[in-house]
Amino acid sequence: MKKFMSFSLLALAASVATVGFTKSASAEVSIETAFIFNTFSFAFHGALVMWMAAGFAMLEAGLVRTKNTTMQLTKNVSLYSIAGLMYWVIGYNLMYADVSGFFGVPGPWSAADPFDAEGAFTGDDAAGYGAASDWFFQMVFVATAASIVSGTLAERIKLLPFLIFTVVLTGILYPIQGSWSWGGGWLSEAGFLDFAGSTIVHSVGGWAALTGAIILGARKGKYGADGSINPMPGSNLPLAALGTFILWMGWFGFNGGSQLAMGSAADVVAIATIYMNTNLAAAAGVVIALILTGIMYKKVDLTMLLNGALGGLVAITAEPLAPSPFLSIIIGGIGGALVVFAVPLLDKLKIDDVVGAISVHLVAGIWGTIAVVFSNGDATIGGQLTGIVGVAVFMIITSAILWFILKLIFGLRPSEEDEALGLDRAENGMEAYPEFGRGSQTF
Structure with missing residues (x-):
């Protein structure tokens, strides 16, 4: 089922919102009101x-x-x-x-209704949100x-081949594998579940x-x-810490927005729960990294710690709604621990x-x-592993072919000089x- 259609159309047509100060007081929300809140x-x-791009x-x-700082900023803006x-x-x-199994129909996006709202205004809207708002939300994930x-x-790839790779990744590779699950393709039919993209977004980038x-x-x-391994420390840890906090904040949009609706009290409660679980997982990732690095290296x-936070955030992204707060802490903490062990392993x-x-x-x-199976009763280990392996095989093969073509045509690395x-x-x-800089005349 499409990611943006995962909520019930019936719920959109008869959304319930709490009014006054008593739980029993409720009233139906109009289709237009639900349309406004969902959009x-x-x-x-x-x-x-989008703010995560700055992060x-x-x-x-x-x-x-x-x-190499200017180059990294250039790549991220581009x-x-x-x-x-x-x-x-x-x-x-x-x-x-x-989408019919493997991918949809390529071509420029356009909304069927240029104003995205005519149905809502007349009381018979079938989508429940402005189409352009959905396009924007899906785009920032790419x-x-x-x-x-x-x-x-970073630090050893030329700009042109990287940008060409980005064109293919964002225009073709990411959408194809995304269609398999969020687009209602074969992974969706196989029972693969990924609420906000631990695999569909993050692992895709990771495999590439x-x-x-x-x-x-x-x-x-x-x-x-x-x-021997020669450390090459970064130039500005305050900037790295700022980037992590920006990403942390942006993740509330990443996971919270993936509820895909805000037209009812139930949706708002779900979004609040997602925010809480997301924050708990990130915090647990930091604390576990803090403890482990102190033990392993005798220094923090x-x-x-920064990557521990991000590891916790990535881990909870596949299912940030269903887990209890305690389970969210466990999932995020393990995510942070895995980062601490994986970095030296690589x-x-x-x-x-x-x-x-x-x-x-x-x-x-x-x-x-994988952790989705611990909180979502609809998930199976077979379905989750099918999604992980399917995306991995696709991304490894297509990315390798593309990297080799770019290496042959343009060369990937700058000269040693x-x-x-x-x-x-x-x-x-x-x-x-x-x-x-070298040769600076500033005193």
């Missing part, structure tokens, strides 16, 4: 998710070295814009228009998947990032010939993930998708912190 929910929560930009800018255009040109219809790839491959990291290789000097690692495997995005979005995303100089100067011709 507002899509628009407001979509704006929160990713700040997080990545803080976790890369000074000489990928959000590309996602917005591609999802209009082809992506939305590929994901939702007449940019999130591309941001994951940006962080992992992992495939790219393996093909691209590590940054020069990251791993020694003797197996701030970057692990380094041992010599897979260079600059910001820890694979550990956060892929590893915690897989865990969160440009990488040593920094992509800010080599590709952007400007520096994020010119006062500290």
Whole structure:
């Protein structure tokens, strides 16, 4: 069933809202009123998710070295814009228009009713929301998947091949796999459940990032010939912390908006519950990372705490409504723990993930998708694993083919000289912190 049609049309037609100060006092909400609140929910929560683009930009800018900061900001501004255009040109219809098993009908999106409201005004609206608000809410999710790839491959990929990959990811790959579940395709029929996208959004970005990291290789000097791992600390931890808090806030839109309706008291209660569980999971991810890094390294690692929060958020995303508060804490805490263990494991495997995005979005995303079976009675382990494996196979194969084609045509990596100089100067011709640049005349 389509993500944006997961709520009952009957509930939209006869929504119930609490009035006055007693629980027994209730009245039917008009179709027009439900239309207004549902549209507002899509628009407001979509704006929160859009704000996550700023969070990713700040997080990545803080976790890369000074000489690559401008490039990360360039990529994040560009990928959000590309996602917005591609999802209009082809992506939305590929994901939702007449899906028959594997994908929909490609082509530019348009609302059947240009004003999105005529039915609501006449009392017979069948959709229950402004179509453009739904398009906007779905679009901002696409940019999130591309941001994951940006962080992992930071500091050693050229801008042009990355942006071409983004075009294909946001316009074709993400919508196709999304149609399998949220679009009512074969994964939906197989019983796969993913409320807000632990797999459909986060693992998709994670698989694309992992495939790219393996093909691209590590940054020069990251791993020694003797197996040693050379830390390359980020340039601005306050900026990284700010980015994490922005992402945390945006996640309330990510998960809360995925209730897909706000036209009844029941919907509002569900959204409030989702907010609570989302926050509890993130907090648990931080606390577990705090404890584990203190034990393992004898010092608390701030970057692990930041990614612990994100790991908890990704984990709860697959089902933020059904779990109890205690179970939400457990799910988020395990997500944070997995990040702490996955980051050094990837380094041992010599897979260079600059910001820890694979550990956060892929590893915690897989865990969160499996964890749905602990709270949602409609979920089965078979259905969840089918979704995880199906998306993984599709993303690994298509991403690898695309990365190899881009490598053959354009080359993925800058020259060793440009990488040593920094992509800010080599590709952007400007520096994020010119006062500290080489040859600066500022005193």
